[in-house]
Amino acid sequence: MVKKKKQQTLSTEDKILAAARKVFTTKGKAAARMQDIADEAGINKALLHYYFRDKNKLFDTIFLAEAKKFFPRINMIFELEAPLFEKIEKFVAEYVDEMRINPYLPLFVLNEINHDPKRFLQKIWGKGTMPKPEKFLQQLDSEIKKGTIRKIQPMQLLMNMISLTIFPFVAEPMFTYVLRMPDKKFDELMEQRKVEIPQFIIASIKK
Amino acid sequence: MVKKKKQQTLSTEDKILAAARKVFTTKGKAAARMQDIADEAGINKALLHYYFRDKNKLFDTIFLAEAKKFFPRINMIFELEAPLFEKIEKFVAEYVDEMRINPYLPLFVLNEINHDPKRFLQKIWGKGTMPKPEKFLQQLDSEIKKGTIRKIQPMQLLMNMISLTIFPFVAEPMFTYVLRMPDKKFDELMEQRKVEIPQFIIASIKK
């Protein structure tokens, strides 16, 4: 007889959501099987359809939840009211912390967005909640005019910041394999990046 | 009488490869349908199996070909015999050029690697052809000791270089949507990055 352990405490719906999250994020939407999710949740396949009508509905639920962990961090830097360098430090640190917990996140989100950009991007920012980079870009412009940082295209600097922060998590398997790096070493490197990246950026633009 | 060139049209095998490449890279392996590929190639589905036994064989053929466009560029920087800054400029420029032609490439390759790292990474570098970053990392060490660049962990600098170069192509749909950027504008930005990225890196580390 199969003993249920910790999961006994979780509601069926939560068990499904946890299972779906695991299967979808590791295999991707197309390769994920409803049966896999049912097995992972330790329930019957029909029960999936009882709680979530169909695969799309279940996927959208998971995707939206995951995307909300991914994107608000990008927004943050646009909304925040703070000096430039402080903003950069905060953005990188918070992002790296989140991704260290969920390293699968960026590739999952970016990949599904790539497969159907309109569908997902509109789903994430239904109406007026879309990120507005203008303020941040203006802040960069203003710092350049003040002469506190060297001349650089604000859009390029923004891209650099995001690239430096997110990419290593997208390419984790490649890095760890090519650089013969155990997972623990990779995680240490990511922790270091919380100071490394801001240092690198600021050293490049500070006058 | 004017002689016609032989094979003005593509051979069936080439039509299949082109079609498979398109379908696999846009939809991913799991979501790609053999029928889609047959349609795209304008042939019967059975003919696919005549040329390539099954889906896995066909996919591996495509994946290997694409991965070979993606990875040698990473190797290049490790093999090349040149001054550091020149190396950086060359790496970025060549990589950006390649990705501008095949923007789908990084996400496709990284995504499939993520789904089964051992299988693909071993398939790409069968035995002794694996990239060896040691020389490049040593060069960085040596430049730091000489005092031509500031103190920085070589591994972090390597990651920064790769991240800055590749990430924008992985996140293209996100960038163009969030920053309300037409495709042409994005492409222009990428062209600019060929000088922007080396400048950014060198400004950060040069002493």
Added chain:
DNA sequence: ATTTAGTTTAACCATTTGGTTAACAAAAGT
């Protein structure tokens, strides 16, 4: 104790999908 509403399951169904077969056409040998 009986009803009722929600939960769960085994069995089933329809469609999709990768893959095969057999027939046939076009080249290539002989």
Added chain:
DNA sequence: ACTTTTGTTAACCAAATGGTTAAACTAAAT
């Protein structure tokens, strides 16, 4: 000429997969 090999197709098949159904179980409400 005719035989063999290679290229191509329509029809078919079995397995996989998403989804449904009806019945059974459970726990609370009446």
